[in-house]
Amino acid sequence: MTWSTREIAELAGTSLRSVRHYHQVGLLPEPERRSNGYKQYGVTHLIRLLRIKRLVDLGFGLAQIAELGDRDEYPEEALRALDEDLAAQIERLQQVRAEVAGILASRLPTDLPAEFAVVATSPLSESDRRLTSVMGRLLPEDERTSYAELLTADARMDTDQEFDDLPPDADESRRQDLAERMVASLHVLQERYPRIFSLGSSNPQRYRRIVEQVSQEVYSPAQLDVLRRMRKAYRADAAERG
Numbered sequence: 001m002t003w004s005t006r007e008i009a010e011l012a013g014t015s016l017r018s019v020r021h022y023h024q025v026g027l028l029p030e031p032e033r034r035s036n037g038y039k040q041y042g043v044t045h046l047i048r049l050l051r052i053k054r055l056v057d058l059g060f061g062l063a064q065i066a067e068l069g070d071r072d073e074y075p076e077e078a079l080r081a082l083d084e085d086l087a088a089q090i091e092r093l094q095q096v097r098a099e100v101a102g103i104l105a106s107r108l109p110t111d112l113p114a115e116f117a118v119v120a121t122s123p124l125s126e127s128d129r130r131l132t133s134v135m136g137r138l139l140p141e142d143e144r145t146s147y148a149e150l151l152t153a154d155a156r157m158d159t160d161q162e163f164d165d166l167p168p169d170a171d172e173s174r175r176q177d178l179a180e181r182m183v184a185s186l187h188v189l190q191e192r193y194p195r196i197f198s199l200g201s202s203n204p205q206r207y208r209r210i211v212e213q214v215s216q217e218v219y220s221p222a223q224l225d226v227l228r229r230m231r232k233a234y235r236a237d238a239a240e241r242g
Contacts, residue, residue, distance in 0.1 A: 002031075002040035012049040019049065025062055027052055058082065112136045115144040122151045125164040127218040134214050138207065139199060146195040155193065157185035163223060170222045179229035186234055 003011065009019045022028035028048055031039045048070055055065050059082055068075050099114060106117040113136045124132065135147055149155060159182045166178065190197055200207025215224065 002042055003046070005039050005041070008041040008046055008049060011046060012053050014049065014053050018053075022049070022052060022062075025066070027062060027066055059086065109133075113141075113144055115141070115148045116151060118148055118151045122153065123156065124151065127164070127223075130218045131211075131214050134210065138210055140202065143195075143199050146193070147199060149193045150189070150196055155189065157182075157188065159185045163226060166220070166222050166226065168220050168222050175222060175226050176229055179226045180233055182226070182230045183233045183237055186230070187237075 005019055006016055009016050012019075019028065023030055028045065031041045031045055034040050051070070051073075052065055055068070056062070060068075060078070064078065068078060102108070102114050102117065103110065107120045108114070108117050109119065111133045112119055116132060116136055119129070119132060132147075132151065136144060139147055159178060162178055163182065166175075170178075200211075215227065219227070
């Protein structure tokens with residue numbers, strides 16, 4: 001009994017294209033041809049093709065199947081290695097699924113890590129929201145947890161809304177007054193959330209550089225001027241306090 005290429009592909013549950021590809025990469029030996037030039041496949045070819053199809057369906061790559069050859073009908077070592085790999089994939093997929101469930105439950109934007117779920121209900125300005133997105137990538141996991149404390153409604157200061165609403169043409173006295181009151185807010189935050197003042201400690205220069213780059217893009221010149229004044233006043237205040 002012999003079969004054509006189309007017939008053996010149908011018997012094995014695969015496609016003509018796959019059979020031809022297996023020939024090209026050396027997985028399936030070329031059969032003899034009839035006098036009319038058509039290939040004629042026998043039982044040996046079918047069994048080999050069935051084995052290739054089975055291994056492919058299990059998740060083996062063609063290079064792995066080529067290494068196994070056709071000698072071992074029960075490649076235990078390769079199967080156990082595949083089982084370990086599948087177990088790792090399942091664990092990873094379970095973690096991903098749990099994360100997706102968390103995103104759905106909290107309606108968390110996909111550019112933010114799970115630690116920032118509070119953003120979904122936090123009254124952040126668009127500028128702060130964009131900075132937060134970068135911080136989610138910039139900070140390690142333990143520091144993201146600390147930073148997330150700043151995103152809660154409880155951490156919001158009266159000066160935050162004033163800063164968000166600061167007009168581009170705010171005069172110097174208004175900027176200076178807001179900066180000084182923001183320093184007072186910083187001291188309150190420092191008492192409540194001391195860990196936030198050590199963010200980026202693993203690489204402070206890189207941390208400051210990136211935060212500065214993002215701030216230059218997301219805040220207005222008037223807001224940036226207030227931030228500069230605030231930092232200057234905070235350093236002077238800290239030095240005075242000893």
